[in-house]
Amino acid sequence: MQKYFISRECFERRVLEGDTAFQIKTVLRGKIKDQFLLGVDAQSYLVEITKMTSKEVFFEVIEEQTKNVELPFVVDLYQGFPKGDKLEQIIKYGTQLGMGAIYPVIMKRSVVKIENSKKEVKQKRYQKIAVEAAEQSLRNQVPFVAMITELDKIDFSSYDVKLLCYEESAKNQETSEFKKQICSLKPGNRVAVVVGPEGGIDPKEKSFLEQQGFVCVGLGPRILRTETVVLYVLSAISYEWELGK
């Protein structure tokens, strides 16, 4: 079933406008009585179309959906800004796998330079990708996409567990820290995950993060590309905590 995230204000007025109305009316050829899901803040509702005008779709609420599909932890990604369209891929895959928020971070080894004037446009586009991915994977919440930032401007103090995915850890066959950290999580914990860009984490960045309480973790013996790291982390957390034995 299709899902759309809308504002609380539209929800209270029981009307869809703009892109969402166009999508339902014109792209999907919606009809009176068609049902779909609406996400409002972190709540979901099954709704039914009651009326359509040229630019609006009116609906009534059938029932609130109580199913929660969110991870039992908040897992936020601080992603070293990668090349090409990889950030889009990371947002798409990360959203499906339960990512909480993503902070694109220009790190020392990021090849891409982004002018300040373009940051807002990019943020808006990334946020839109997150909304679409959250709709497709029927998430309760849309991951927040932050403005592109820099490492020393971030306050990590609100996190309970801080993981630095560090290639050298994997190369040195450090294999136990990640699982130890994941197994020690408690429901509601906030987890920060830092992933370097293609060239990895610079030694100064590593020192800075360690001072902030980050622990270096290795993710097995194969070299993972930057865009794959968070998928491993989120899949592993889901496997450990969402699947029973």
Place this chain on the structure above:
Amino acid sequence: MQKYFISRECFERRVLEGDTAFQIKTVLRGKIKDQFLLGVDAQSYLVEITKMTSKEVFFEVIEEQTKNVELPFVVDLYQGFPKGDKLEQIIKYGTQLGMGAIYPVIMKRSVVKIENSKKEVKQKRYQKIAVEAAEQSLRNQVPFVAMITELDKIDFSSYDVKLLCYEESAKNQETSEFKKQICSLKPGNRVAVVVGPEGGIDPKEKSFLEQQGFVCVGLGPRILRTETVVLYVLSAISYEWELGK
């Protein structure tokens, strides 16, 4: 360090030709004494450039690499043929995460139709993508990419564990079968993983696979797109078996 997979025959002659020689000489501007890794069948060697001609790169072997980065199981993917460039993505990500082989399967709900005459060209292109991804992730082995096939032409009898990733299992909140199967694996086991295309698995396909010994498994509460399923499976297997507590 860069890695290249070459034939046993080239390795015995201690010479690189064709694309690999061009890559080293021209793209990477290789010099005498430069070192890199060569993969030959499932073995890896550290080698050094000794001489270059216009079209050849000669090398000597410094040492055999004994590090094994392969999963302790053979995990083969039978992927319902997806839309667009998703199969390429699956090959790239799956190779990084340790996939054994991939069999692209035209299933009932595959939207794409592929003429027989084009299958060989596609297979060659997919295999090349697997080689490049295996080189980048320093795999010991290149995943074999099979010719595009159909479900009823496949012999699954060589597999010890057969997993059908089934969206309805996840929707019905079946959460224990996957972990139970993964935890029961024994070193060297052969695992077949079937993933449907965008529209999922048809009931007849499900019956057929169950007759072949497949078990339906759910992968958590979120809806995963077809291209994400095997990443979850491989990450979970790595987490369970390659990382210590």
